[in-house]
Amino acid sequence: MNFIASVFNLIESDVSIFYGVPSTYRILLKYPDRFKRSFAKVRTAASAGGGMDKAIVKEMKELVPGLEILPMYGQTEATARLAYLPAEDVDEFVDTIGKAIPGVTLDVFDSDCNPAEINTTGELVAAGDNIMLGYLDDEIATEKKIINGWLHTGDLAQKLPNGYIRLLGRKDDLIKIGDHRVNPREIERNIEENTEVSKVFVVPVPHELMGTAISLLVIPSERNRNRKSVFVLP
CATH class of the missing domain: 3.30.300.30 (ANL, C-terminal domain)
Known part of the structure; x- marks a missing residue:
């Protein structure tokens, strides 16, 4: 509990934006009274490193109705961030990663590296100035990861009719x-x-x-x- 108390104490020190992975919120929500008190003045609860689920979002909103929840998605090869889900759509589309951040283009490619149709599974790819140039001293790995300017994330995904993207797992899973x-x-x-x-x-x-x-x-x-x-x- 000492570690958890330290996190709550930190949040209560006039924090306006709190970042955590989904498991962080699951742990903190085990202490609902303290969660409600600690997050009372927090404007945004951001999340990355895994998908948020409806149960977490529902409980957070019930405890702190005015809290903005901001799920995000990214990869190290893209300097951490590629997509975000606008807070106003969290209730309905929390099972997606939302849309590309400014300056990034996202698409879903089929096995021939052509754009996949809506609601068709393919590999999520990304392009933008934040994409790495390549792996240090490893041209072979770079050529497999970046093809024709597109970063191949290795994540299976589908494009939804509204432009949002839903992740379905890893290609190697x-x-x-x-x-x-x-x-x-x-x-x-x-x-x-x-x-x-x-x-x-x-x-x-x-x-x-x-x-x-x-x-x-x-x-x-x-x-x-x-x-x-x-x-x-x-």
Whole structure:
């Protein structure tokens, strides 16, 4: 609790913008009374390093109604920031990374490096003055990462009709099952829409016929956990 108390004390020292990864907010929200008091004067709660979810946003807004929540997305190769989700759209589009920051162009390319259609999965690419020139003393890695001026992020994504972008996972996370390539992050996201579920992890397991199958590790929501005996909980 000493570390957590230090974070709350810092926030209460006239901080106007607080930056944290989603897990930071999950931890702080375990102390709702202190969270409400500490964030009372904070204007913006920014987040990066992972996706925020509806449950976190809902609880933060209930505790501090005037708090602006600003999810962001980026990569080290792009000097940290590529996209942000406008605060006014957080409730409806928190499962997206929003739109490109000023000076950056984002797109989704298919396997032939052509722009993908709306709602079609491809790789997220970025261009702009903030993109790195290349990896130091590693031309091979640079040529794989930057192609025709586009930074290939390695993230699977879809363009939405409103121009926002939804991430679906990493290219190298795909699980091959028979002739199909399955995106575990997409499965996890769909299951986590169930309010009885807090977190889901999809992992590959050996399968006698298919070679590989998937297994689910599910963490029930706090409410669900409180209703069940401890010996039946994962």
